[in-house]
Structures are given as structure tokens and as C-alpha cells.
Amino acid sequence: MKDIRLVIGNKNYSSWSLCPWLLLKMFDVDFEEIQIALYQDNTAEKLGPYSPSLKVPVLLHKDTNVWDSLAICEYISENILGGAGWPASPKRKANARSVSAEVHSEFPTLKVEWPMNCKASYKLTPSEELEKEIARIDAIWSCCRRRFGENGNYLYGRFSIADCMFAPIAISFESYRAELCGDANTYMQTLLDNPFVQKWITLGRREKEPLSIAYASTA
Numbered sequence: 001m002k003d004i005r006l007v008i009g010n011k012n013y014s015s016w017s018l019c020p021w022l023l024l025k026m027f028d029v030d031f032e033e034i035q036i037a038l039y040q041d042n043t044a045e046k047l048g049p050y051s052p053s054l055k056v057p058v059l060l061h062k063d064t065n066v067w068d069s070l071a072i073c074e075y076i077s078e079n080i081l082g083g084a085g086w087p088a089s090p091k092r093k094a095n096a097r098s099v100s101a102e103v104h105s106e107f108p109t110l111k112v113e114w115p116m117n118c119k120a121s122y123k124l125t126p127s128e129e130l131e132k133e134i135a136r137i138d139a140i141w142s143c144c145r146r147r148f149g150e151n152g153n154y155l156y157g158r159f160s161i162a163d164c165m166f167a168p169i170a171i172s173f174e175s176y177r178a179e180l181c182g183d184a185n186t187y188m189q190t191l192l193d194n195p196f197v198q199k200w201i202t203l204g205r206r207e208k209e210p211l212s213i214a215y216a217s218t219a
């Protein structure tokens with residue numbers, strides 16, 4: 001058994017699972033993946049031993065377990081990557097933490113109207129509320145790239161946890177054809193071209209389990 005284990009859900013649908021998975025992959029951390037199919041009759045029984053919230057993702061590291069995607073990314077950065085998960089400068093780190101927390105706590109319409117589904121590929125016209133959320137994400141991406149992106153193609157130049165938090169959104173934006181401004185669109189493409197995001201999408205598309213009737217209709 002490996003020291004670091006990550007419990008994730010279906011790659012096709014589990015947007016939060018992608019965030020820490022991508023961080024571990026990008027920093028070449030050796031870990032074991034434990035995949036549990038969500039919304040099956042036995043899902044709670046399988047998650048119970050790992051996850052007090054009965055949700056994924058969960059990180060198991062030696063005798064510690066951490067649940068909730070952003071807490072896991074913070075833990076990985078602090079305890080496994082020596083802090084390298086965030087940009088080094090305090091100003092950029094504060095900004096990166098703010099936008100990552102915003103993904104975590106905001107955008108309720110996006111999460112319901114355009115849930116990540118790696119198999120989906122069609123235009124889905126956003127509601128007025130969703131348009132406002134897309135505009136906010138467009139503004140975050142454009143502004144970060146302009147202010148902080150000089151040393152690379154990611155949000156703060158070099159890859160960081162902020163990119164992990166936005167990767168599932170990039171997948172949804174591509175699936176449902178979000179209309180973005182130039183800089184934001186280029187950043188979305190950077191995320192989609194990331195080899196590990198590509199791998200996640202490919203593996204997600206191969207999965208067979210539907211989540212529920214509602215999700216299954218878009219799969």
C-alpha cells in the first residue's frame with residue numbers, strides 16, 4: 001500500500017475529484033488511486049471507511065485523512081510539496097487562494113446548469129444567472145493572466161492549485177460552448193491541453209456508470 005492514497009469518484013462526473021488528482025499528477029507525486037462509483041446502491045458503504053462526509057475526494061496520508069478538494073490541495077502543498085502548490089509571492093498567493101476559494105464557495109448555477117460531464121459536447125445556452133457567473137470567471141481568468149501570468153501559460157504563470165480548481169470548469173466550458181474573451185479563451189485551452197487533464201477526460205469518457213437519471217440523460 002502506498003503512503004499517499006486518493007479516493008475519487010467517477011472521472012466522467014466528479015469535478016471535485018479532479019482538483020487534487022491533477023495537483024498530484026502535475027507535481028509527479030507517487031500515489032494510489034481508489035475509485036468509487038458514485039450514486040450506486042453500495043456507494044455510501046464503500047465511502048464510509050474513508051470519508052466522514054460520504055463524499056469524494058478524500059486524501060489518505062499515513063495516519064491522516066483529509067476530505068474536501070481545497071483542503072486536500074492545501075494539505076498536499078504544505079505537507080508533500082513544501083509549499084510549491086501556491087505561487088511564491090505573498091500577493092500572488094493571496095490572490096490565488098482567493099480565486100480558488102471563490103470556485104469552491106461560489107458559482108452555484110454553473111454547478112447545477114453546466115455540471116462537468118466529460119462525454120458532453122453540445123451547445124447549451126446559459127441562463128441569465130449562469131451568464132453572470134461565466135462573466136465573473138472570464139474576468140478572473142483574463143485579469144490573472146494579465147497581472148500575474150508573465151512566467152508561463154497558467155493563471156499565475158507556473159502551474160498552481162488555482163489551475164486545479166478551474167480545470168473542471170474548463171471542461172464544462174468546452175462541453176457546453178462557453179463564449180469567452182480572448183485571454184480567457186486562451187487560458188481555457190491551456191488547461192484543456194494539459195496532458196493530465198486530457199488523460200482524465202479520456203478515462204472519464206470510457207466510464208459506463210450513469211450517476212442518476214438526470215445526469216445520465218446528458219452523458
Ligand SMILES: N[C@@H](CCC(=O)N[C@@H](CS)C(=O)NCC(=O)O)C(=O)O
Pocket residue numbers: 009013014015016017038039054055056057067068069070104
Ligand atoms: N465541497 C466538496 C464537494 C464534494 C462533492 O460534492 N463531491 C461529490 C462528487 S464531485 C460527491 O462525492 N457526491 C456524492 C454525494 O453527494 O453523495 C469538495 O470540494 O470536495
